[in-house]
Amino acid sequence: xxxxxxxxxxxxxxxxxxxxxxxxxxxxxxxxxxxxxxxxxxxxxxxxxxxxxxxxxxxxxxxxxxxxxxxxxxxxxxxxxxxxxxxxxxxxxxxxxxxxxxxxxxxxxxxxxxxxxxxxxxxxxxxxxxxxxxxxxxxxxxxxxxxxxxxxxxxxxxxxxxxxxxxxxxxxxxxxxxxxxxxxxxxxxxxxxxxxxxxxxxxxxxxxxxxxxxxxxxxxxxxxxxxxxxxxxxxxxxxxxxxxxxxxxxxxxxxxxxxxxxxxxxxxxxxxxxxxxxxxxxxxxxxxxxxxxxxxxxxxxxxxxxxxxxxxxxxxxxxxxxxxxxxxxxxxxxxxxxxxxxxxxxxxxxxxxxxxxxxxxxxxxxxxxxxxxxxxxxxxxxxxxxxxxx
Numbered sequence: 001x002x003x004x005x006x007x008x009x010x011x012x013x014x015x016x017x018x019x020x021x022x023x024x025x026x027x028x029x030x031x032x033x034x035x036x037x038x039x040x041x042x043x044x045x046x047x048x049x050x051x052x053x054x055x056x057x058x059x060x061x062x063x064x065x066x067x068x069x070x071x072x073x074x075x076x077x078x079x080x081x082x083x084x085x086x087x088x089x090x091x092x093x094x095x096x097x098x099x100x101x102x103x104x105x106x107x108x109x110x111x112x113x114x115x116x117x118x119x120x121x122x123x124x125x126x127x128x129x130x131x132x133x134x135x136x137x138x139x140x141x142x143x144x145x146x147x148x149x150x151x152x153x154x155x156x157x158x159x160x161x162x163x164x165x166x167x168x169x170x171x172x173x174x175x176x177x178x179x180x181x182x183x184x185x186x187x188x189x190x191x192x193x194x195x196x197x198x199x200x201x202x203x204x205x206x207x208x209x210x211x212x213x214x215x216x217x218x219x220x221x222x223x224x225x226x227x228x229x230x231x232x233x234x235x236x237x238x239x240x241x242x243x244x245x246x247x248x249x250x251x252x253x254x255x256x257x258x259x260x261x262x263x264x265x266x267x268x269x270x271x272x273x274x275x276x277x278x279x280x281x282x283x284x285x286x287x288x289x290x291x292x293x294x295x296x297x298x299x300x301x302x303x304x305x306x307x308x309x310x311x312x313x314x315x316x317x318x319x320x321x322x323x324x325x326x327x328x329x330x331x332x333x334x335x336x337x338x339x340x341x342x343x344x345x346x347x348x349x350x351x352x353x354x355x356x357x358x359x360x361x362x363x364x365x366x367x368x369x370x371x372x373x374x375x376x377x378x379x380x381x382x383x384x385x386x387x388x389x390x
Contacts, residue, residue, distance in 0.1 A: 023104040024054040025383065026130075028113040030081025032062035034282055035222065036309050037109045037137040039064070040158075040183060044107070045073045047376040056103065058094070058113070063284065080116045090116050095123035098130075105383050107133040111140065114148045131386035136162050139303035142169045154386045156181050156379065158307040159328030179382050182331070183309045184375030185367070189287065190316040192366050196288040204292075208278050214247035215358065218293035220286055220310045221300070223254030228299040229264050231347070235297075237271040238351050243358060246276070251289050253282040290314045295357055298323035301344060305329045312336060312370045320362050322353055335369045 025048050027041045042064050045055040049072050057068050060079035068075050076097075080090050098120060106121065108114040114134055121129050134152030139162070149155070150170035155178045157163040163180050166173060205212045217239075219232045229250060236248035254260045261279060268277045283289060290296050296314035298305060304327025305311075311329050314321050315336045323329045325341035333341045339362055342349045 022053050023383075023387070024056070024101065026056050026058060026103045026106045026117075027109070028058045028080065028106060028117050029109040030113060031060040031079070032057070032064040032068060032075075034063050034284070036183070036307065037135070038062075039309070040135070040137070041107075041109050042068060043184075043186075043372065044376060044379055046071045048380070049073060051380070056101070058117075063282070080113045081110055083112060087112065087116065091119045092123065094120035098124055103130050104387060105133065106130050107135065107383075108149075108152075109135050109137060111146055111148060114152075115145075118148060118151070131383070133382065133386060136166050136306070138162070138306040139165055147172075153177070154179065154382050156382060158183060159331055161304070161326075161328050161331065162306045179378070181375055181378045181382070182328075182370055183307045183312070184370050184372035185309075185312045185316045186372040187316060187367075190313050192316060193318050194287070194291050196292055200285070200288050201292070204288075208280065210275060210278060211247055211249070213245070215243075215245050216247055216249050216289075216293040217295050217297065217354070218249045218251060218290055219297045219299070220251040220290065221298075222252045223250075223258070223260050223264070225260065226300055226302060227252075228301050229260075230267055231299045231301075231350075232297060233264065233267050233271065233273070233277060234347070235350060235354065236276055237273050239354060239358075240273055240276045242355065246294075246358065248273075248277040249289060249293065250277065250279045251281075251283055251286055286310070287313070287317070290319055291317045293319060294361065295319070295354065296321050298329055299350075300324070300327070300329075303327065304344070308332065312367065315364055316367050318364045318366070320357050320364055322350065322357065332370065336367050337364055 027045050029038060029041050032038060045057055048055045056074040056076060058076045058078050058080060061077045078090055080087060106117055108117050121132055131153045133154045134149045135156045136149055137158055140146035140149055147170055150166055150173040157166055157178055157180050159182060160180055163178055167175055221227045232248060239246050268274045296319050298308050298311050301324060307328040311321050311323055311332045321337055321340040322342060323333060323340055324344040326344045342353055
């Protein structure tokens with residue numbers, strides 16, 4: 001969804017177009033599923049299209065695919081992130097495509113696509129090789145396989161925390177090639193004070209009648225163990241002993257074939273709170289779920305969040321956030337909502353702060369940092385520098 005979607009009469013772009021002529025930008029990633037790195041790639045592609053550039057997205061199709069094609073972005077439905085031997089065929093296929101299409105920039109967002117594009121790039125003639133940009137979206141395991149993400153002509157880190165992690169664990173990376181560009185939020189997509197319409201509430205109550213007349217506490221994010229859903233479920237159990245009207249909502253889905261959700265549902269049964277926790281699955285209306293909640297949580301640990309985009313998104317809506325104060329989230333909270341920070345792993349402080357917020361909801365200052373347009377322009381500046389200097 002482009003940031004101009006809600007503007008009836010868009011104001012002129014306050015930033016000049018950085019390139020003097022149109023360029024062809026490739027965004028390469030595993031898939032177009034719902035996730036932080038995927039959304040960043042799509043937002044960059046939409047932004048470049050609005051700037052008049054040509055964009056090709058190379059990724060397996062997914063829920064974001066219709067949005068990509070609707071924006072006029074060319075989509076190659078190539079699963080270059082599939083971890084199977086057959087994926088290697090895309091090296092020659094991509095090299096052939098690149099020789100014909102002559103992209104000006106290749107920006108990769110995950111490890112196997114980075115290897116595929118890196119090897120394809122070296123099959124082209126030297127003069128035809130476009131600048132190759134990598135984004136460190138997380139705490140990749142320290143290995144030669146992961147090290148590909150630190151080998152870009154330019155390396156973008158999504159927080160100062162991730163930059164420090166990259167420099168510390170990949171000593172071969174030249175710090176001068178690293179740029180820290182935090183994720184950004186579109187204030188038209190996440191307007192301050194937004195509330196879902198009555199139709200949304202009625203539809204949601206029909207699907208999940210147990211939510212009606214309850215105060216919602218929301219944990220958004222993929223169902224993966226490092227998001228620490230058990231801590232959230234235990235918190236709901238402790239809160240429900242004192243407050244009868246609270247209800248935990250877990251937004252997101254797990255990997256196909258994973259038994260993690262089954263384990264979490266078993267935990268709710270063990271704690272006797274099946275009726276106080278609802279798994280709503282993957283949602284494209286996550287804005288509404290966060291805006292309808294009393295509190296949004298981020299409890300990721302081991303490793304902490306590299307950035308954690310749902311934290312600034314919730315704060316842009318004016319919804320209080322409670323999160324462990326480490327990783328990229330600590331940078332967001334320090335700037336936008338320091339009162340939501342809790343020492344990592346301090347379950348007692350987590351409970352006390354939650355009770356305090358539910359007793360008297362704190363006011364969230366209207367954010368003035370982590371804006372999407374600033375993030376997009378900063379990335380385009382990295383592209384321009386790479387094209388200019390090689």
